[in-house]
Amino acid sequence: MSGAKVEIRPLRAADEASVLGTFREVFGAARTPAEWRWAFLRNPAGTRAWVAVEGDRVVAQYAALPSRVWTGGEDRVFAQIVDSMSHPDRRGAGLFVRTAEAFFDAHGGPDRDLVHFGWPVERAWRLGRRKLRYEAVRTQVALARELEPGPDAVPAGVEVLAEVDEQARWLYDRCVGAWGASTVRDAEWLRWRYLEHPTHRYVLLGARDAAGVLRGLAVYRRASFGLPDLGVLVDWLVPPEEPEVGELLRAAAAARARADGAPALVAWLPEWSPWFDRFQRDGFRVHPTDYLTVARNFHPRYRMEWLRAHWWYQPGDSDLV
Amino acid sequence: MTDRSALTIREYAPGDEERILATFNRVFAAVDPGFAPRDLATWRWLYRDNPSGARIWLAVDEAGEVVAQYAGLRQRAFVRGERASFAQAVDSMSSRGGLRRPGPFVRTCRAFVEHGCGEGAGRDVFAWGLPVPAAWRVGRELLGYELIRTQLELFAAPGDVRPESAAGVRVEECAHFPDEVDALADRLGRERDAVAVRDRAQLAWRFERHPRNAYRVALARTGRGLAGLAVCRAGTFDGRPGLLVADWAVPAGEEGARAALLAWLAGVATELGEAEVRAVLPETAPEWLPLQRAGFRARGTRYVLAGRPFARTLDVPFLRRGWSYTLGDTDLV
Missing domain, CATH: 3.40.630.30 (Gcn5-related N-acetyltransferase (GNAT))
Structure with missing residues (x-):
């Protein structure tokens, strides 16, 4: 135990080495400097991280990945809580909760971030529920389809996108009408989240019409997601009025998964979305997962019942895949 | 006080x-x-x-x-x-x-x-x-109280129900639950992590003697005896009409009974002119995937299931994973 004074303050770029060291001690795994910079310094929606520092050592952190969310006719911010921790030597001192409270004071509020959310492990959920006012949005289910033999090449009409442009926002605008709140899936966000990810390789599958207009986008990655080595639909941006585009992109993702040798394709879709039923009609089945989607709202409109019925999110809104 | x-x-x-x-x-x-x-x-x-x-x-x-x-x-x-x-x-x-x-x-x-x-x-x-x-x-x-789950339901049009083979299984409707259901309840109790007792006394009270609702009950029998039961009635749940599966008790290994009872439910729905057969089960229940394979799809409901365990050996994750229940456990059918 150290007797040095603890300062609770926003994260600084110079904290990198110390925060990564604490991360390694807490989680038993290393986060690379490239991953850390991508998450906390290069996110186009900004940085959300507060630390407790003792001397020059980070002993606790409460952090989030913010995203620009379109809701109520304006751009606001929801933020996914990630990498929140306290050093094993300093547990029980209340530092973690104090750091979290400073974070909420700075970032949460009706005129600031509207919602903080996450998919915590059980121990973190118990603490979050008791001390940090988190609530459950839903027990998260997944839609999964075992892959039967079939084509392993992306079908005609779908291309693998190496870059995204302003058409991403046009597509998002065509989807967003039925969504009460959703991360703005424009080129800037898609580029940061998928194309510039320092570790994971995502495949962006785009369906275009004859004029070259982007009609749908699916993001695929082979990953362990509840079960090992699945084909994961990490993102799904298809207007519900265009089921034929969805069918084409599902076929493309399935082909990609077959090419990867994945036994099944898995997706997350809100139960209120027409896609939840369409995927089932296409052979997907609803499976339980170990994930609980949780949130803390800072505006009364965004209570859990509302989020459950109106918030569109995808695995790509998490750091799980 | x-x-x-x-x-x-x-x-x-x-x-x-x-x-x-x-x-x-x-x-x-x-x-x-x-x-x-x-x-x-x-x-x-x-x-x-x-x-x-x-x-x-x-x-x-x-x-x-x-x-x-x-x-x-x-x-x-x-x-x-x-x-x-x-x-x-x-x-x-x-x-x-x-x-x-x-x-x-x-x-x-x-x-x-x-x-x-x-x-x-x-x-x-x-x-x-x-x-x-x-x-x-x-x-x-x-x-x-904690959230156990946001409750989904399974539903299928009668014509979409595609049970597997029910060879060797006989289904009979009954007005009174026989004593054999006690053994069925014990089987379920041994194989499920947590489940309410579905013995004759409980089922007779819940369904036979209900003061307002009339239920239909089917027993599935094989050469080894009673292998499963289902209870249903036409009604409204979550604002929609349908044939509601009020209870379902089919132990592991009784796939034929499951198929026969699903066919019976589809037949009753057709007979009563109900557009859907609907069942409320946990998505962690052993029946959840087999029913989807038999033609059911899932959808959300307005309901959240909440609870609080009071024993040191019970916690919410255990109950979320292992507690089996049906609509008949509630007062909603």
Whole structure:
């Protein structure tokens, strides 16, 4: 135990080495400097991280990945809580909760971030529920389809996108009408989240019409997601009025998964979305997962019942895949 | 115990039922335009005649008026194969201050928990319910209730039900549950992590002697004896009509019984002109995937299932993964 004074303050770029060291001690795994910079310094929606520092050592952190969310006719911010921790030597001192409270004071509020959310492990959920006012949005289910033999090449009409442009926002605008709140899936966000990810390789599958207009986008990655080595639909941006585009992109993702040798394709879709039923009609089945989607709202409109019925999110809104 | 505002918080005593009903019928008529007043016969069936028992705590004013109630329909249950008792919270009400803030209702809830929940003889190790939003807020914030799950349902048009082979299985409809269902209940109790006892006494009370609803019951038999049962009725759940699967008890390894009972349910739905067969099950239940393979699809409902375990050996993740229930465990069918 150290007797040095603890300062609770926003994260600084110079904290990198110390925060990564604490991360390694807490989680038993290393986060690379490239991953850390991508998450906390290069996110186009900004940085959300507060630390407790003792001397020059980070002993606790409460952090989030913010995203620009379109809701109520304006751009606001929801933020996914990630990498929140306290050093094993300093547990029980209340530092973690104090750091979290400073974070909420700075970032949460009706005129600031509207919602903080996450998919915590059980121990973190118990603490979050008791001390940090988190609530459950839903027990998260997944839609999964075992892959039967079939084509392993992306079908005609779908291309693998190496870059995204302003058409991403046009597509998002065509989807967003039925969504009460959703991360703005424009080129800037898609580029940061998928194309510039320092570790994971995502495949962006785009369906275009004859004029070259982007009609749908699916993001695929082979990953362990509840079960090992699945084909994961990490993102799904298809207007519900265009089921034929969805069918084409599902076929493309399935082909990609077959090419990867994945036994099944898995997706997350809100139960209120027409896609939840369409995927089932296409052979997907609803499976339980170990994930609980949780949130803390800072505006009364965004209570859990509302989020459950109106918030569109995808695995790509998490750091799980 | 008597509180500052001259309310007495106490357990139900015989003779309270008429005053409970007076408050119940007044409170629920005020919030539910389609509410039909409950009569004494229904109250007695629900609380007095339940073979698993009931537990009712009340806030009563000086004039004897029931001001608040927290009531639990008890369920004899198996947890990891051992006998236990659950309590389903029903008919929560308060005529003063609503449910939302600390007041008679919350004090009544706390007395219910203090005197009836926990480990040991005569206590309930798990209290649960499908709360309306106001009750859920109180339960979560003041009583320690947690979300078990956001409840989904399974549904299928009768023509979409495609059961596997039911060769060697005979299905018969019955008016009375036979004694053999006790052995079926024991089988389920041994193989499920947590499940309410579905013995003859419980099923006969729940379905045969229901004062208003008529149910249809089918038994599936193989050469080895009773292999499963299903109970259904046409009704409305979550604002939609359909043939509601009120109960379903098919042990592991009885795939033929499962198929035969699904075919029976589809046949009843067709006969009654119901557009869908609908079942409420946990997505972690052993039936969940087989029913999807047989043509059912899932969709969301407005309901959240909430609960609080009171035993050291029980926690919410265990119950989320391992507790099996059907719509018939609730008072919604």
